[in-house]
Amino acid sequence: MSVGLPHLLTLSALLFGIGMYGALSRKSAIMVLMSLELMANAVNINLVSLSRFVTPESMDGQFFAVFSMVVSAAEIGLGLALVLAIYRRLRSVELDAVEELKG
């Protein structure tokens, strides 16, 4: 049984679904950020495997994955700094506690 592009895309879709479930259902801001990382990771798997199968010479997808990693590293850094700022203000990392903008 050979492993081809559909197997990799399936793996990536399943990881993305699990990450999406976590990002939508968790109440802790840190868990939501970690689930977002999982989703970004699934997207990167997709980019790298498409790069390997479609443009193996120019490696376009690998560069896309590198820049996607840069953006998600910046995102996790800023997100965790924001979590710390919220914690200092509200003494909690629960998303339910952040309701200042609720009408």
Add this chain to the structure above:
Amino acid sequence: MTEQLPAITFYVLSFAALGGAVSMMATRNVVHAAFWLLEVMLATAGIYLLLSAEFLALVQVLVYAGAVAVLTLFVIMLTLRRREDAVRPYPVGWGSLALAALLTGIVLVAITRFEPTLAALPEAAPGVEAFGREMFSTWMLPFEIASLVLLVALVGAVWWAGGEDR
């Protein structure tokens, strides 16, 4: 006849990644979830190696398994007042589960319909040297912009997380 990806390695790594992701969602402890995420990232690095993206595998281990995991654990540590706070109630969230399952199902159907077009693995895959040449010729401008993005994110993170006296 074209080259094949090693099936057993692929299935082991996929099992590690998916099992880690499911365990991350199933555990009640935030610290355990962070370590499961670390395991998923390492399995992903293995998949990159399988796809002959050596540089990306290295970056994955350095950035995700190294920096991001340490940062996450530090923030968990700083925002927990007591050890018991790490264990949290477990919200199942049936609505989110249904939504995520629906999206995944649609994507999986799309993948099965897409299957016949691209199945064969191309022969050649250039190494790290070719990757570096491309990076500093074709992708020069995005590379510089990425470094600027990282600098701004660094300054912003320090500013947000900084001390009380502002």
